[in-house]
Amino acid sequence: MITTVEEIQRSTTAMRSGELARSQESRETVGDYSVPDARMRCRDVEVWYGDKRAIHGVSLDLGRNEVLSMIGPSGCGKSTFLRCLNRMNDTIDGCRVSGSIQLDGEEIYDRALDPVPLRARVGMVFQKPNPFPKSIYENVAYGPRIHGLTNNKTELDALVETSLRKAGLWDEVKDRLDAPGTGLSGGQQQRLCIARTIAVSPEVILMDEPCSALDPIATAIIEELIDELRANYSIAIVTHSMQQAARVSQRTAYFHLGDLIEVGETNQIFTNPQHRLTEDYITGRFG
Amino acid sequence: MITTVEEIQRSTTAMRSGELARSQESRETVGDYSVPDARMRCRDVEVWYGDKRAIHGVSLDLGRNEVLSMIGPSGCGKSTFLRCLNRMNDTIDGCRVSGSIQLDGEEIYDRALDPVPLRARVGMVFQKPNPFPKSIYENVAYGPRIHGLTNNKTELDALVETSLRKAGLWDEVKDRLDAPGTGLSGGQQQRLCIARTIAVSPEVILMDEPCSALDPIATAIIEELIDELRANYSIAIVTHSMQQAARVSQRTAYFHLGDLIEVGETNQIFTNPQHRLTEDYITGRFG
Amino acid sequence: MTDQTPASAPNKRTIDAVNASLKRRRAKERRFRRLGAAAVALGLLFVALLFTDIVAKGHTAFQQTYIKLPVVLERAQIDPEGSGSAEVIARANYLGIIRAALRAHFPEVTARRDKRALYQMVSVGAPQLLRDQVLADPALIGTTAEVWLLADDDIDMVVKGYIDRDLPESERRVKDRALGWIERLESEGRIAKRFNTIFFTNGTSREPELAGIAGALAGSFYTLALTLLLSFPIGVGAAIYLEEFAPKNRWTDLIEVNINNLAAVPSIVFGLLGLAVFIGIFGVPRSTPLVAALVLTLMTLPTIIISSRAALKSVPPSIREAALGVGASPLQTQFHHVLPLALPGMLTGAIIGMAQALGETAPLLMIGMIAFIVDVPAGFTDPATVLPVQIFLWADSPERGFVERTSAAIMVLLAFLILMNLAAVLLRRRFERRW
């Protein structure tokens, strides 16, 4: 085993840093990044943190009723890219985004565009669970409340319950809905954040490693949820588990040091990657 | 697939809540929880959050030069138990711990015991990465500094570098050691926290899902690190990945709703679990 | 999954609900934002208003009227033996010399009453200033020098236009004959406004033209320096202990309530306390920066403690855990990690606490600071007043000349305040961060 790891370590070292110097220009993406009738359409997206470029001209589409998974080594820019899709990067000081990102044909970085309805349509589950310092109930009810999705308390109660149920958290918290969301365990917080997001039924859901703190059973529930949601919505999910990517997604995108290296049918990516980097990453699979 | 998930969901629902009512007494642990010449020895540990009991009389040993993995559904008390082992629960308002926990025969909850050297000996990687809002360098250098582990700047630099290298982060950050640790990606932060912990070379290392945000390659590096550390130290690791548990640990403990259900040789647990709950959990494996 | 819920019912789309209410919400948002901007603008407007008011009233005090007269400095009168010794020169009768100069310039004034009025054109402090001038330049002795003599405050007020020359004589403090003299001197170019150095170098005085801010400024400096030195470390130390280390129980609740309550104690009561304890029991001398600083320390402590505790509370617990996790002691955790993050809030507490201390008069009333002290204090135990007290006393003085000086003193106080805050504000900005 040690030799394998050492080899990998060497190769990642090369991947992670050695190529940094020459990767200052964006590379060609292997595979067809576009889909017909895309829900979201990104073209030549670049993201800068100060004067550090984190995403190098990525073009990628998210189709209707599809689950797109994004994989890639830690720090390659998956979260950064994901956060572009609902303009969450606006909140980071010194973060600039260029290129074109469209939702249903509408430019989301348009000055005239209001990010509020955009974010209501494009929901997000963050990598680090961030429950509000409120009760569990209030955490979930918050979104529906501000958007006025329910007409009365009963409906809201029902919505909170279904959301928590779908996230597989209901049974654990049903008798302490008034307890603070911050007093939950790591995995519980993660599921709470998922419940919070689906409670507003966004059309596109961005999930940044939604199952990272979950046990296999809870993971299964979330994956089941994703599968169910796909019927109506589009979902982009960042994951480090290639099995998970294989299980839930139709298309997979492989990121590397800020570049989108390859994108294609999930099956094809995992069985027959085209790019050497993709292959290296996939075959070094451990998870 | 759906049927499977539904079944599992039903069973977990039962597991997670239905049994809560009758599980008020601690159950017998299956398997031998003690090891000869244990590094840490826990007996009848109970943890309460306010009047909610999160750990029900758990007894468990952590041997020398062994890696013990703790598995169990989300919210079952793994983190809580782990945090007892270096008295991190002291910082939570309303959290009480009873029972006996010994490190090398010394009662760590003894009033006379100074938790500070204890925590230097028993290091911890938290579930949610929590880098200091300082530079990357300072994050790692902090521990060695306060413990006086190095004699001069050169040694400290070297220590920081080795720690970061061991955590597989060096190449990504070596030219921005002055950048704030909070500006790293999720996985980078996690590795930074690992580097920070190993920089003080604790004798026992507690890791709460150290690879949850890591890609397979980074995971491999950390697992390799764990393996390497085992030569001198004792390690307890919480993980949701049973493959990971199988790969890195010698013994595995299965927690369930605050009880330690079963503990034994990792091999044996994964191939031949004794308790029905353990078996349910293992066989429902998805990860 | 059989139950149909709003979350999975595609016919009731969220975006429709959002769009339906968006205009309203956006309008609310805009209103809120404008309200915020308006609040800031209003606050700034108040500052601007107060500043312009003060500056408009006070800027004239930085100028002072002087009268230029040929002064005969006969050797026989000043230094008859020609010894050149400063002691002898200092003892000469400069008042007589000045009066002679006035008489010489207005030979037509002969009546005793008129002469008295004439002499009152120059300040009672003028002889001393003349003496200093001669002492500084003994070569003047034996010559007739054109000397700028300090004018009396009434003359100053006329020249500055604060006394209306067109009013009937009975309604004016400066009578017609004095006005005539002034006009004559003005036409001869013998009256001028010059920069008022006296205001910055002198202690207080009952004569507006001789009154200066130096004493109060020094008093305020000593007092505030000591107050800061005592209250900031004590306040921060107490806050850290109470917030981070003290067991959480009824006792500490009581202490917390108690500290909040101390903030509501009228400041004069702190004066009573200071009088009883510091002066009565410990024998600290009255009217000194030392006792003032002790009282003001007690007064500002609650402000600093409360704001420091709020700042400590807002540091996320995960930072503490991280530090404790690598084996830092609780104190190291505080000093290395929590304190730097909480420092901005603590500094804010210090800034407003010290601002309050700088502007406070009521408690000083009880400890003898409302006093007439001419000498500029040189230490913590010299009798002194402070700026707000000086302002209070001048504002309460009948002489018209003190009106502008009051405003000028306020300007000095504000300058002091701004300088004092500047350091803290810069420091605060360095430590501010979001996470």
Next chain:
Amino acid sequence: MQDWILLLVLLAVMTAAYHLGRRRAVTGAGGPSQVHRLHSLPAYYGLYAALWAGLPALLLLALWVGLQDQLVLMLLQAQLPQEMTAGLSEGRLGLLVNDIRNLASGAMLSTEITPELQAAADQYARLDQLGQWSMWTAVLALALTGGWVAWGRTHPRLKARNQVETMVMAIMVIFSSIAILTTLGIVLSVLFESLRFFSMVSPLEFFFGTLWSPQTALRADQVGASGAFGAVPLFTGTLMVSAIAMLVAVPIGLLSAIYLSEYAPRRLRAVAKPVLEVLAGIPTVVYGFFAALTVAPFIRELGQSVGLDVASESALAAGLVMGVMIIPFVSSLSEDVINAVPQSLRDGSYALGATESETIKRVIIPAALPGIVGGVLLAVSRAIGETMIVVMAAGLAANLTANPLDSVTTVTVQIVTLLTGDQEFDSAKTLAAFALGLTLFAVTLVLNVVALHIVRKYREQYD
């Protein structure tokens, strides 16, 4: 002057102790490469020695400086020739000694210099000198002893960090207890006079009477009303003025805080915050003049133009201006805590499609609530304690009224006017100030208990 030099010398001794202690620890461990064998960081051994060298000596120095004068004078008095001191009371003896001191320091004298006086003055100078020298010796000796003891105890297994931290903790505990002692002092310094007051005026009248007119005869030959001491109008007046002030300060302050931390460009924030803080430092006399001469006439004219009868002194004018004064208490403190709310919470809310204002109102403010309440409480406290503005703009008439256009007075104002007016310490008039102080203390205490409970209830701990 001498004391300052001694202080500097002491600091130098502490520095030396630090280095020596540190060095000894390092050598004891076996050299710089072996410091890991030490229980604590070398610096802690240094601090340990420095604190031992410094703290007791500093304490002694403080005590000595406080007592030296008295000691020297006592010695001097004991040594004065009998004929000089015979039959002198303590006060007169003090005056005599004062003469001697003036002579010794070369100041002007009011009496002739007799030989005895001169001798005494010389003796005084000698004693003083002696005192100085013994102070130096004692303080330095103690410092060196302390340092030496600590140095002697230094060995690698000494828990230096724990020792130092215990000392620091002890210091912090002492600091915390200052607040308690202050309270104790305040209560004690008003309690006895209050009791005397209540023996003259029935508490019933004081707490429930609605007429306040503390006019009692000052001289025996002077005729005067017996005075009325019903404190109710004062409390309602306080309530009204503070309420008006809070109506100004809380919205403006809180909105400013929100705008500055959430919306404003950085530059504006960097400038506006300190500028607003200046409002807290403008002397209250200035506000008083502003309220009385600008705001009050304005309100009066405004009122008259709509046919309202407005007193030229009104609670409204005072309250408004006071509100302006306390804006920074709310704005700056709130701004700090709002700023400290982690960004991840904002992100969480934005990601659900909340607007900024919704995020602020529903997530940030609740999370920052304890700090905001702290700021508001401070502002209320300041409003309750303010006098000058009220005296100048609201008058001093104790009207029991709910009309903000009337003239009112507040508890604090009455305390101040009673204590600074022509006092007489055995009449109910002056004693009333103490009773008012005590009552106000009790009332605000109750209010604070309530506030604490409310904050506890709504506190939301993040992270």
Next chain:
Amino acid sequence: RDSIYIVGSSTVFPFSTAVAETFGRNTDFATPKVESTGSGGGLKLFCAGVGVDHPDITNASRRMKASEFERCQEAGVEDITEVKIGYDGIALANSREAEQFDLSLRDIWLALAKDVPNEAGELIPNPYQTWNEVNRDLPEVAIEVLGPPPTSGTRDAFVELAMEGGCKTYDFIKAMKKEDKSRYKAVCHGIREDGAYVEAGENDNLIVQKLVANPDAIGIFGFSFLDQNADQVQGSKVDGVEPTFESIADGDYPVSRSLFFYVKNAHVGTIPGIEEFVAEFTGEQAWGPEGYLVDKGLIPLPDAMRAEVASAAQSFAPMSRP
């Protein structure tokens, strides 16, 4: 201590400080420290004892009370020199923009008293709202008087001199004095509380400013402020006499009170400069009709009295029990 320590009345403070300053300037003694504590507060400090920590001199805008004298005696402050320094006129003034008032003491009382007699000679709550209701010759202006609060010494003096003076002009009330003294006091000293009398603070400059802003109002304050602000406010005639130096000095102007300072004889000769200070204060160049204190607004004593007081003061003749 090498400087004189003076405490006491805020009314005497401007005069005392003027003397202190001149004394400091013209002699080699240190300038005295003068604290403004109010007459009562000053006497309390003064009577606390003999010794360096206690003040040497206290100023008062009224005579020392018997009880205060007792307190002094008890504390060993036995010999005290009383020095009457002059008078302080209490002016009733209004803005120059308005008409000058010509008031009688009775007008003042009727306008400001709590209860006033009606035609039947019964006391009723004060019904007067405008000045011409009080006296037909006065202008038809609402009664609004800015005056000192009950806590101040000026108020005491005003009530005693002006109010009681007006009150006494009713015989039936004067008769009351013998029968029911406390009722007499209540009637003569009670000031109305319905808003016509506005209790303003002790800052006389502020009152002047308020009068300028509000020409309908009358203010009550010390004569020196009237003197300094003659271009803005005018003093009302009282009983036909305008407040001027001369009228107050002659005693024609009815609302004026005496000012004092008290010297602790035990300190004379030990605290340097007390004799010289008292000499300065009681010298013609200071308190004489042409002295600098007059410029500061002090109303001098009559010539004969000045000479008498000065010689008594400079020989430190102890006062007797008041």
